[in-house]
Amino acid sequence: MRDYQGYFIDLDGTTYKGKQQIPAAARFIKHLQDAQKDILFVTNNSTRTPEFVAENLRKNHNINVTAANIYTTALATADYLLSVAPSMSKVYVVGESGLKQALVNNGFVITDNDPAYVVVGLDTDVTYAKLEKAVLLIRNGATFIGTNADSNLPNERGMVPGAGSIVKLVEYATQQQPIMIGKPESIIMKMALKKVQLPKESVIMVGDNYHTDIQAAINVGMDSLLVYTGLSRPDEVLRERIQPTYTVKSLDEWKI
Missing domain, CATH: 3.40.50.1000 (HAD superfamily/HAD-like)
Structure with missing residues (x-):
């Protein structure tokens, strides 16, 4: 497993499910922070400001981040x-x-x-x-x-x-x-890589949706981690021609 410095992370289905917490996601983010990894939540939602998104993560999902960690469409x-x-x-x-x-x-x-x-x-x-x-x-x-x-x-x-x-x-x-602009297109990924100032080889995309999160990583040539806490299902993903780099049932399984 490659030692990634940067983690691009999806929100709904990966970090939370609507208003429902995903405790493994909060633990995953804390582990990344303790390891001093670069974290950027990359979301297709264009309706909210980064400040609003970060406050929601802090108040409702036990994830202590700031607006600087949020990258919206x-x-x-x-x-x-x-x-x-x-x-x-x-x-x-x-x-x-x-x-x-x-x-x-x-x-x-x-x-x-x-x-x-x-x-x-x-x-x-x-x-x-x-x-x-x-x-x-x-x-x-x-x-x-x-x-x-x-x-x-x-x-x-x-x-x-x-x-x-x-x-x-x-x-x-x-x-x-x-x-x-947004996932699965490469534009948002290229802009996000420019923001974190890391090469794509040092960053992994984490998400629950093969057709947006994982396909975006594939389209820009990045590695990907598909977590089965949201939209995509294992039997569906196995039928795809290009597979995610890694898959897990829970983010608790990922070793940093």
Whole structure:
């Protein structure tokens, strides 16, 4: 087993299940901290700020981290735009406060007046008018960016529509493929590696979902650890052509 310095870790299904704690995850994080490993929670959720996510981990899941340990698709989207767009570029956003704040904090101007980019993420207050504006702006030449392709999100009511459902609607109406940022795409992983300033050979991706977490690691050439506490099931994963580097039933099994 390679001695990894960096750990990219998924949240829902890996670190917790909605509001339910996963005690093994808290012990796993504590072991990593004691070993002075670099920890970054890499999540497709663009709706929350890093500060909110870190506070939730501290208060509700016994995981003592700060906003510096959180990397959302909102942050990855802002970092990606910084790498390709001039400063003060105009962006139209379908999304919530976490996404908008990340963009504003990095110098982007949120407007529907001739934006260069349209960013579409999860928006629980989405309306036809917002989607109509996004579609028209993209058809008029704005670059289309989607935060992530998750079709559903698990919550106490069941599998509700995810950001990918909204992105797909805009994609269908514009007949344009978006630039996708979140897992399983490589963009968020490359941005996260840049943030921690580690080579990919020194980092492992830990997650519960083969089709997002593990596939993201595969797409960027990183090792991966699939934990069976969330979405993916062993019989399903065994049918995949490329297997995770490691699998465990519980994060208690992982030896650092």
